[in-house]
Amino acid sequence: MLPELFDELQRFERERFALERDYKKLADEVDAQKAAEMRTVLNDIRNAIARVSKETELHVVLKAMEFDEEELEQARTAEGLVRQFRGNSILYHAPSVDITKQVIDILNADYKKSKDTGQGAK
Numbered sequence: 001m002l003p004e005l006f007d008e009l010q011r012f013e014r015e016r017f018a019l020e021r022d023y024k025k026l027a028d029e030v031d032a033q034k035a036a037e038m039r040t041v042l043n044d045i046r047n048a049i050a051r052v053s054k055e056t057e058l059h060v061v062l063k064a065m066e067f068d069e070e071e072l073e074q075a076r077t078a079e080g081l082v083r084q085f086r087g088n089s090i091l092y093h094a095p096s097v098d099i100t101k102q103v104i105d106i107l108n109a110d111y112k113k114s115k116d117t118g119q120g121a122k
Contacts, residue, residue, distance in 0.1 A: 031077050038078035048106040052099045061099065 053061050 034078035035081060038081040042081060044107060044110065045103065048103045048110070049099065051106055052102045056099065056102075058097070058099070 049061055052058075
């Protein structure tokens with residue numbers, strides 16, 4: 001009886017180890033996918049900000065991302081990307097220089113256009 005119990009315990013431990021390994025692999029894949037999607041969203045936001053800035057002839061937009069593409073690629077999680085994106089805070093700005101609504105309008109229009117054509121936003 002004892003050898004059978006020992007064999008069963010070993011089988012259980014092997015299966016537990018395999019399950020933990022598979023769970024970690026899946027969690028890593030999900031994190032990588034979330035990070036890739038967040039990277040795309042943040043790039044869309046940055047591009048919309050640039051478009052509004054050019055159209056309104058703004059020379060400086062505060063709260064811009066202060067990291068380059070290499071730093072974006074190094075972020076491992078969506079949360080890390082968001083932390084980088086929110087890294088700076090604005091202590092004051094005149095309401096007349098807030099382009100948030102225009103940026104959101106562009107993002108929404110690009111999204112609607114991509115849904116209508118069945119393609120990703122550009």
